[in-house]
Amino acid sequence: MPQLRQIEMPNASAGPQFSDVEIQAMQRAVVSLGTRWELTDDEMAVLLGGVSVRTYARWKVGQLGRAGIDTAARMSNLMGIHKALRLLFKDAARGYGWIKRENTTFGGKTALDVMLGGQLTDLMRVRSYLDTVRGAW
Secondary structure, eight states: OOOOOOOOOOOGGGOOOOOHHHHHHHHHHHHHHHHHTTOOHHHHHHHTTSOOHHHHHHHHTTOOOOOOHHHHHHHHHHHHHHHHHHHHOSSHHHHHHHTTSBOGGGTTOBHHHHHTTOSHHHHHHHHHHHHHHHOOO
């Protein structure tokens, strides 16, 4: 009879790990994105999963720090949304404005309205939609 061996499975729930340098690069990028999308600090705090407005204000002046995996995942999705919009719109200003325009796909709501639902899945919904629209290149 063949012997069974135990296979170690990676801990899928641990998720990806980011270095402090990567986190801080994402923090700078997200601050820039918030400015380009003309969002308030309160809106950005919601998109980042409840990061305090005070913490976000510190990021804006370059006082960067650590972030948990949920915040990192949110920043990654926001950057993915930005990338998809840059690929879809030749005029960057139109892409930046898209998140505040009503969209029939979202039941007449804007992408920002959807994302401000506060859940990571809300960001993922917008990102998935944009990835579908731009196609699998």
